[in-house]
Amino acid sequence: MITSAVRAEALAVDGPTYLYDLGHLDAHVAAIRAALPSQVELLYAMKANPDPALLGIVARHTGGIEVASGGELAHLARTLPGTPAAAFGGPGKTDAEIAEALAAGVRRFHVESPWELHRLDGLARAAGRVADVLLRVNLPVSAPGGAALMMGGRPSPFGMDPADADDCARRIPDLSGVRLRGVHAHLASGLDAAGAGVVARTIVEWALRFAADVGLTATEVNIGGGMAVDYARPDSRFDWVMYGATLRRLLDAQAARTLRIEPGRAVTAYSGWYATRVLDLKRSHGEWFAIVAGGTHHLRTPAAKGHSQPLVALPGGGAPVADGAPVTVVGQLCTPKDVLARRVPVRLAIGDVVVFAMAGAYAWNISHQNFLMHPPPAVRHLAGSTDHLPSVT
Ligand SMILES: Cc1ncc(COP(=O)(O)O)c(C=O)c1O
Secondary structure (H helix, E strand, C coil): CCCHHHHHHHCCCCCCEEEEEHHHHHHHHHHHHHHCCCCEEEEEEHHHCCCHHHHHHHHHHCCEEEECCHHHHHHHHHHCCCCCCCEECCCCCCHHHHHHHHHHCCCCEEECCHHHHHHHHHHHHHCCCCEEEEEEECCCCCCCCCCCEECCCCCCCCCECHHHHHHHHHHHHHCCCEEEEEEECCCEECECHHHHHHHHHHHHHHHHHHHHHHCCCCCEEECCCCECCCCCCCCCCCCHHHHHHHHHHHHHHCCCCEEEECCCHHHHHHHEEEEEEEEEEEEECCEEEEEECCCCCCCCHHHHHCCCCCEEEECCCCCCCECCCEEEEECCCCCCCCEEEEEEECCECCCCEEEECCCCCCCHHHCCCCHHHCCCCEEEEECCCCCCCCCCC
């Protein structure tokens, strides 16, 4: 759960600190890439973690970055100059964001609605450009195994119904500012490899029928992200090898197609840790609580997903107060929701370091950072460890 580089650095922290192990990330993304057929384009959904050093590592192994706002677009231009975003997705794109994306040479626009298509066409014509478009569809698919966050297959603000996609595709030949390239669908998060394979097949088969119906050749299909990260089983990994084999079979069945994926969480989650110290330990109505510096305003993931963030305790020299009885680890916020881990069997003393693992995705960047106005965490990038590498299977 913790690399030797992270352990060494964590023992020295004096306040809440994010530790990113870049060597760990490099090896992990390389292994993901190696598990996928070479024809599958691997993008990274920057929303999972836009940290510049992480982006630099991820970009080495992927075919580009998916952005979902003008902010991410500008951040990418600053961080990796000369690397246009591979895709611009997300609902509610403003005219200004679309114009910036056109000027920045974004390679694909994931269009979320008929109205967005209309605006993109006008803005592209005004800019003297032709925007390459994938229509984002909300397909009637139920995710196998009860995936964590359903973003499609039911009423949702994401993408458009098949009938609207059909209307858009039939209108596009009359629009000189847009060119239809294919279909995008991101339907669920938290899919295991078997479930992701079923969703992939459903999307691809639908996309091929759609393309044939609307007369589109050389269809591109982006099947989104959503590969599972299991916070209750820190040593388990999404089975990229199994998933790669499924995608290979899909490609073999239809060789002329471009297949693309855009995972976020499963790429960076394992390479980030949040280390902090125990400020206080107390018993309340029979239960132990450890109050650590920082909290969910730095690491919102456990509050957002309702889990206990996996943790390792490193002794700080004091005598353990809570000796083996379950401890709820909370932060400094004045809300009962500020819980990082609930009733975990851990021996803690005041001054110990608690290192929360799996904090490399949807963590610092999704946190309500200004609540109570505590200082932000420090961020350290470690050259890295090659020990404790995650396996991709
Ligand atoms: C359109 C789209 N693509 C990709 C992702 C990345 O998903 P994940 O981080 O679960 O892989 C998201 C996440 O919300 C998304 O909305």
